[in-house]
Amino acid sequence: MNLTDAQRAEIAEARAASFPTRRASVPALEAILFEPVAVLDHGFVRVIDYMGDDAAVVQAARVSYGRGTRRVSEDAGLIRYLMRHRHTTPFEMCEIKYHVKLPIFVARQWIRHRTANVNEYSARYSILDREFYIPAPGHLAAQSETNRQGRGELLEGNEAAEVLAVLARDAAQCHDDYAAMLNESGDPSRRGLARELARMNLTLNTYTQWYWKTDLHNLLHFLSLRADPHAQYEIRAYAEAMLTSLEAWVPLTAAAFREYRLGAATFSASMLAVLRRMLAGEAVMQPESGLSKREWGEMMAVLNPASDESAP
Amino acid sequence: MNLTDAQRAEIAEARAASFPTRRASVPALEAILFEPVAVLDHGFVRVIDYMGDDAAVVQAARVSYGRGTRRVSEDAGLIRYLMRHRHTTPFEMCEIKYHVKLPIFVARQWIRHRTANVNEYSARYSILDREFYIPAPGHLAAQSETNRQGRGELLEGNEAAEVLAVLARDAAQCHDDYAAMLNESGDPSRRGLARELARMNLTLNTYTQWYWKTDLHNLLHFLSLRADPHAQYEIRAYAEAMLTSLEAWVPLTAAAFREYRLGAATFSASMLAVLRRMLAGEAVMQPESGLSKREWGEMMAVLNPASDESAP
């Protein structure tokens, strides 16, 4: 994470301010407000504003005149109830705004979450920094042989070294040519290509940045998909950093979210039938379970988290 | 506006609190936070939370690291530019939450604005108050003879008196029967009809209430449609109360909104052709203008706001 001195000063100045407010406020989130948390090699995520707290969820569920909170234990119970029964609208009453620096290919996955507000740094107006994502060796994975959209084992030795060199070289070459086409050096014999065109020469691991604002319900939906082990590592790294801010902001909601979403599992009608037979003492095997091998494996992985997925 | 003592106490308690925050804060809006503003005979609207300010719009447009504001005049200029060119996403970066008490038939118009978050008081759980909207005599209008969805002149004399009496009688009768079906009196020989069914006996002028949260862009869209003279009076009364909170919250945005939306007018391609002929000195008349009588009237009303709409 490379911040310029000017950027650091701007952040420090924003953090130094303090205003009195009548609004719901969360000291644990105020403590980290504006602070960038490093993600990947040059990225970050930082909370830059928020609205509401756990009590605001309760308040909305009750449409009350005053602050929602009576006792924390009551609030926790109501929040668990709302989460369990998918009463989602009270969670829409809280809002959070992030400033994120991220590679363009991650931004392309992220933007598919449509129920959010976004302002991205515009490469039609401005010139993108010379910063690219290059995976750490521990994330440089081969194509999975069993999952068409996943990663397999790590690349090693020469192949890994070559890949890292190529990624770095191509990104740098493209950005250098981008700057040259823009005539950044100010050569008076050149006009400089329009920024809105020159940007097409950048590679997808170039960093961009945006303001991203969403409500608590949609944030939880985002996190349930992107903090999931099936999500691509690079976006998951952001989701995990955001989970930390969730805990600081709305601890009761975060706990209910772990209980009823992140740590929960859904069983299909056929899986439930298998489960009932098992609980009745029957030794069910995959071939006569009515489940495909893949679904059987998924079910066993949930029931025996430590075991091998392929075991019955 | 009838608040119980308990409700007044809850509001007073919320207003008495003060927390330190690093967030963008607006003293003029803090001053009226939580205070209900009376609308219609028993309704109100009050701001119960907000996020962002004029500077947050600027900040988002620039995707900056610190607070957006440099000089107020620069911010004003940028906000005017964004409003004029319909760059709407920076306005989505501010959010406001209202608590509204309103008749059900108004709620049915209002809810058609889908880009908002809503928690309505549930008549499946709770019992609605015995409060109905009865128009003031100055709003008791006859059906318009020229506009199938509008109002004409005021009702007068016996007809007005009868209408007011009928509205009050039917609403009261229906609510009394609602309470009786619920067995509110606790008659041990009755079970009481389920609340989710009994509510169907209420009339559409019964008051309900909700929390309604939206972003600044969508609030402006709501106000441009509902603070408009063509909107039904009853919802316009709410929009006008909300315009006041807009001025307190984001004065630069509110000024740009008046200049480029509320006070602006759009001319169709044919109207522009007429306008060009007029500016070239031609005395254009409706029959050879290419405009229908109705469009001609609308155009003249914009160009000569004080004159009679039907005049050429």
Added chain:
Amino acid sequence: MNLTDAQRAEIAEARAASFPTRRASVPALEAILFEPVAVLDHGFVRVIDYMGDDAAVVQAARVSYGRGTRRVSEDAGLIRYLMRHRHTTPFEMCEIKYHVKLPIFVARQWIRHRTANVNEYSARYSILDREFYIPAPGHLAAQSETNRQGRGELLEGNEAAEVLAVLARDAAQCHDDYAAMLNESGDPSRRGLARELARMNLTLNTYTQWYWKTDLHNLLHFLSLRADPHAQYEIRAYAEAMLTSLEAWVPLTAAAFREYRLGAATFSASMLAVLRRMLAGEAVMQPESGLSKREWGEMMAVLNPASDESAP
């Protein structure tokens, strides 16, 4: 369901037409197109247009150049995969449009599904029919004693008779007064109240109607909430009629939906821990399960669907 002769003729005329199209078409849905299916006492739901079929889901998932279908078994497998892993965007590629006649209090629940397009019959322009929902005796339930938003046992005897009489009388009285205030009889000494005002005198069981259009993903979401036993009976009646059109339209998707949504169950992190102990042969009881009594009951109801909910 009371249709006028003119309405029946319009429907018959629409059904008599036939056009050649290159678009994906579904004979089973064409067979019932435009036909109203009766719901409640005066309501209906009918499909009036659609776009796409099961193959269109497959086609979108593959972003293919031609029709998606290769073999039905392959399509079924991919659709099951998409449903299981909540890859929802391919289901958004199909669209359906309904014409629905429904009581206003049901419309108010329904409209909370925001990701849909709606055109409702306007009582600002037009006059609503004199039709009200009066529950059949088999649905006239008392307030539940255990669930604040549910129904308990049926009302009986005098209480039931009185409730039905009151509902019918108040709705009729309010509609008669509505018609009188509008001066439907054309009394020349009266002006007639504006329609946009007079409608406030109607009760919430008055029927309205609308066109409602949504994509297949959002339709499934609607059905998963509204065809659920916890939904209020009146809206569930509509959802069940719509399930039938779903089966006709996209049979592979409908089957996957029953397997992975309607017939599925989600277990929280704590429930999974209990389940693992049970499968290991432990006789877990509620008090030491870590689950509340209510959650324990819900879990047992899923595992032993025929048994009493309160049993361990």
Added chain:
Amino acid sequence: MNLTDAQRAEIAEARAASFPTRRASVPALEAILFEPVAVLDHGFVRVIDYMGDDAAVVQAARVSYGRGTRRVSEDAGLIRYLMRHRHTTPFEMCEIKYHVKLPIFVARQWIRHRTANVNEYSARYSILDREFYIPAPGHLAAQSETNRQGRGELLEGNEAAEVLAVLARDAAQCHDDYAAMLNESGDPSRRGLARELARMNLTLNTYTQWYWKTDLHNLLHFLSLRADPHAQYEIRAYAEAMLTSLEAWVPLTAAAFREYRLGAATFSASMLAVLRRMLAGEAVMQPESGLSKREWGEMMAVLNPASDESAP
């Protein structure tokens, strides 16, 4: 536009099919259904499905039982009325689905329109074709000197030649390295980098493709922004191709759209004040107009479309 023989065969097969339907159908759109229209150097746009027609807009506005159309002239009048008064919901009742091949940097602008459904070709699953957008010399513009986000004059001579060579070389180099990292040649000593990682090496002018579906209202909104002269040329090229399909599909709506949107202009409150003075015969000049030079120029450009923007 390079289609493989297999792709051409798939398209031909889809076009050869014909099904009978009771649905609203549009022969002029059926005629071009599935046919790709070339855009830019390797892109295309083609309509692959639709729902509704002009009459469906009318039908929705009336919530009618049969087909909307009575007389074409009546329908045209109602559609013009709806467009003029921004009654947008009836236009949401029609839906269209496109298959688009487009450069990634264009896709990034396009995706900001959130009210649409999208399935993009996944570079996590599949390998992107070796096709890049290289501007035609007539679109190779310098950065505008007056507009920070626009284009100025064309690049010429050596500078143009160099830019074209660099764009082509870098894109090809990056794609070659992408293919090598994936181990497309099948070198047994290499594992091949995961596709979800290798894609980050591609440049932003690489072509991707997607299915994009939206309703008529949101299509018009998209076209009003993207078929506008201020839009970047590359996305405008797609919007213009889509305008052609709009004319084939809903000719009455398209005509109203040209009259009240594309060919219309909005005047701010201050511009209206200037206009009234001008129409009263006053010779208003910019300095005492109350308008900034830029706004004055914009207004004059609308009133005198042939003249130079900077005059008078």
